[in-house]
Amino acid sequence: MNATAAVRPMEAADVERVVAIETEAFTSPWSAETFETLLGRDGAELWVLDLPDAPVVGYAMLWCILDQGELANIAIAAEWRGRSLGAFLLDRVLEVARDRGVRSLYLEVRESNAVARHLYGSRGFIEVGRRADYYDHPREDARVLLKQF
Numbered sequence: 001m002n003a004t005a006a007v008r009p010m011e012a013a014d015v016e017r018v019v020a021i022e023t024e025a026f027t028s029p030w031s032a033e034t035f036e037t038l039l040g041r042d043g044a045e046l047w048v049l050d051l052p053d054a055p056v057v058g059y060a061m062l063w064c065i066l067d068q069g070e071l072a073n074i075a076i077a078a079e080w081r082g083r084s085l086g087a088f089l090l091d092r093v094l095e096v097a098r099d100r101g102v103r104s105l106y107l108e109v110r111e112s113n114a115v116a117r118h119l120y121g122s123r124g125f126i127e128v129g130r131r132a133d134y135y136d137h138p139r140e141d142a143r144v145l146l147k148q149f
């Protein structure tokens with residue numbers, strides 16, 4: 001399946017579908033206005049994952065500032081999870097970060113998010129900190145992870 005998956009820059013026309021995925025993935029989702037504001041903003045990298053018969057099954061957002069980056073958001077539509085698409089998208093996004101000169105890429109992840117933590121660990125992220133009560137709905141600590149290139 002991944003041979004036919006493709007990652008491309010997000011466009012304004014993708015935002016409605018992205019927000020639908022965002023809303024099913026997160027309890028405090030970003031709004032369409034947030035994505036629209038980020039599109040074209042310096043340092044913001046927004047990418048979507050297309051399948052041949054299913055456009056926009058996932059997306060990711062990165063901040064890149066000089067040699068520092070943050071993976072601020074990544075999600076795959078619920079019906080497409082568990083088919084290596086998240087790993088495929090993350091790998092492409094890591095290439096984007098590296099190509100922009102990022103040497104240290106940070107992210108936060110819910111303690112209970114075993115799938116995401118497993119995925120990040122498999123891509124070389126290590127835990128460098130914790131933020132108490134970082135998340136709401138439900139309240140939960142974040143693990144801070146770092147990947148160095």
Ligand SMILES: CC(C)(COP(=O)(O)OP(=O)(O)OC[C@H]1O[C@@H](n2cnc3c(N)ncnc32)[C@H](O)[C@@H]1OP(=O)(O)O)[C@@H](O)C(=O)NCCC(=O)NCCS
Nearest residue numbers: 025074075076081082083084085086087108109115116119
């Ligand atoms: C996290 C997320 C992007 C991963 O995408 P995905 O397409 O479901 O994941 P993949 O199929 O690429 O699998 C990645 C790894 O997790 C494992 N995995 C996937 N689903 C799993 C499950 N339900 N239980 C246990 N492991 C699972 C896979 O086996 C794979 O590991 P492996 O390479 O060692 O076999 C996706 O689950 C998602 O959108 N979740 C909701 C949003 C979210 O939590 N984003 C991250 C915020 S920090």
